[in-house]
Amino acid sequence: MSAGTYASLVDLAAGLLLLSAVLVVWRRDLRAATRLLAVQGAALGAIPVLAGIRARDAHLLVVGAAVIALRAVVFPRLVAARLRGAPSHDREGAPVVNTATSLLVTALLVTAAYALGGSLVHAGPSSSARAAPVGFALVLVGVFLLATRRHALSQVVALLLLDNGIDAVAFLASHGVPPVVELGASLDVLLAIVILGVLAGRMHEKFGGTDLDDLRELHE
């Protein structure tokens, strides 16, 4: 693979990451969000696979395969399985701020990511590190979604987005991470999803909904 092809393919993957993130912010339906997460996971896994093909490094291929398996298949399916049992009013993201404002804030956050993450560009190999602020933008958008979505499952989606962002920074700004580290990070997220899923189920049983604002009653 030539350097030019590699660079444009990595840019394509990074573009997909960003686009899917913006679409998650835009769409209120959580089922659509899980499909977008699957696309995002595939794009994320493509980055180490591309780097592995280019550098002829089997480790990176293993990492890429693991990322695709977990983030494009397992995680979205777990969330989707949770959604299937939930009533329709819980399948919406139910943002605290409206969609237009959310998109505007997302645009601001992406700009901020490029402004703040400038130093990341010089951190790694030039061809992929140029795209590293995308990962940073994903992290910021993920945190923004965490702060503005009401329902527990939309929080899970936001958490996955945030973690995809962290992984993207790791893949783009460095020559890839060792399989053990990637495995550890992904298993953490898996655990978090399972726990949040159970928590959402319990909340649904107790309060008849998973609106986080109901939790305010538990204060003190």
Add this chain to the structure above:
Amino acid sequence: MSAGAPDARDAPATSGRRHERAALAAGIATSLLGAAGVALGVVAVASGVGPVRVGGALPLAGVTLAAGATGGLFLLLTGAVAVAVGAYSAGYERHGSTGPAQLAAVPFFVAAMLLVPLAGSATTFLAAWELMALASLVAILADHARAAVRDAARWYAVMTHLGFVAILLAFVVLGAAGHADALAVLERRAGSLSSSSRDVVFLLSFLGFGAKAGLVPLHVWLPRAHPEAPSPVSALMSAAMVATGVYGIVRIDVEVLGGGPRWWALVVVLAGATSALFGVIQASVSTDLKRLLAYSTTENMGLVTLALGSSMLLADYGERSLATVALVAALVHVVAHAAFKSLAFLGAGAVLFATGLRDLDLLGGLATRMPATTGLFFVAALGASGLPLGAGFVGEWLLVQSLIHSRPGTGTLLALVMPVAVGVVALTTGLGVAAMVKASGIAFLARPRSAEAARAHEVPAAMVAPMATLAAASAVLAVAPSALAPALGRLARELPGHPGSFPQLGLLLRLPGVAGSVSPGLLAVGVVAASGGVVALRALVGRSRRPRGTRAPLWSGGAGALTERMQYTATSFAEPLQRVFDDVLRPDVDVEVGHVEESRYLVERVRYRSRIGDVVEERVFSRVLDGVHAWASLVRRVHNGSVHRYLAIGALALVAAVAVAR
């Protein structure tokens, strides 16, 4: 444990047997660990242990074990106490309600305490130190259904972890400046450290180790945790764990840092003197038997620290041999304290076992009901009072000798500090005698002051035997301290600045370059011979002159039969002291006079209530806690319970952190 409670109701017999087996297993494990500690201690004193490196035991750093004579002495001490306490607790916990987790914590606690002097690297030391704190915390919480126990555990947890943070920071500074983890390497490089980083290491480590040793003002956990813990755990904590604080000071501040400027010694002397005085004053007015013993621990650790500080000061003024005497005094006293204080706590445990009481004002009359326990407690009390024939005498005598024999004209500071220190030791010993007379006299002699005390029976032989062993150890330390001489000789040669001339601890205690000498062994023989002579003489002479006995009603000035209410109580015994030290103790006294309805001039009853808290806790720590509360309520305003708000704060913090890091 709460999980065990329904079991106990459903099948008391099976769960009782299971509990007995668990108690027995925990006791045996504790004793075996103690025996291993003694064996390792002997080896360490004779030839040193290690360094042995176990790579996989801790991630990244691994575990390094190494011990010289210093570690060996403390291994011996901890091991010996654990052997006796393990045997005792198997009997003590048999009928107790201590849960399995708390029973299992005791062997872990002992193992961690043995690991502390064995640690050869900073990381191992810190890991062992933290393990010791956690295991002892679980062991304290045996009776966690009571609020006082939970309160004590909370105080202990906070104080011990603040101390841990200080020690951790000290090791961070030391390790960063010396570029090493192994203590032996740090010891070689400590001399080339900058004086400011040495000062920081000294202050932080002394703070942390002082908190563990129960020095004022960081002693507040001690009078809470020791009374509320099960008695075997109190014995372990007071005799062995507190000594690890002294070990830390000797190992890190004296051995690794190798001494420092004069003000270090002054800080140590001051902390020791304050602790000794404050501890003994509080002990002399305490009415709770175990609280009294806990304050006595602060007093004794204060004396040990005073001796260590004097040793540092004397060495700084070039009085090498006197510095060695003071150092030996400190170490002898640590060992003696371990023997008599563990015995005293086990004795208090036996009283608690037999009567369920700790309040001295309700005890009494146990001498006829529990003769063995009484005799053994008296041995401990004699040791704690620092009189000849008691285990505490040798250390205190050596300390006084080192204090009074400094040559005139050596230095103004020395001439100022030494007499004051002698005064402190004298006052401490005097009040210590009062405290111990109160503890043993009020608790065991005269008539019982409550029905529980009147119903008391002697504890089983399984509990008496370990106490008897400790009493024998105390007696050996009191009469023939030369048993310690080989260990102490090697230890003194290991520490920097102590020459070969070493006080002889044989039949006569001879000090290098000093005229004073005393023989505790001959003193003992003399006292025994004299009292034997008096008894024999009385038997010979008295038989012929003894008047014929007559039975008549007791003369009582018309007040009727004597009752137990006419005896001294612990409160009344200590009342004069309470008046003298009014300013330090700040007692909360309330006298309520009830009149007969018909006449204001006739008193129906007088109610006297006095409560003595810990002035440091009430004056200093309550302010600190108020400050923390004020800060917390300020922060709490932000916490309105909205998850979104918390997440938004997190998001803002992230962006701010990135912006700053950029």
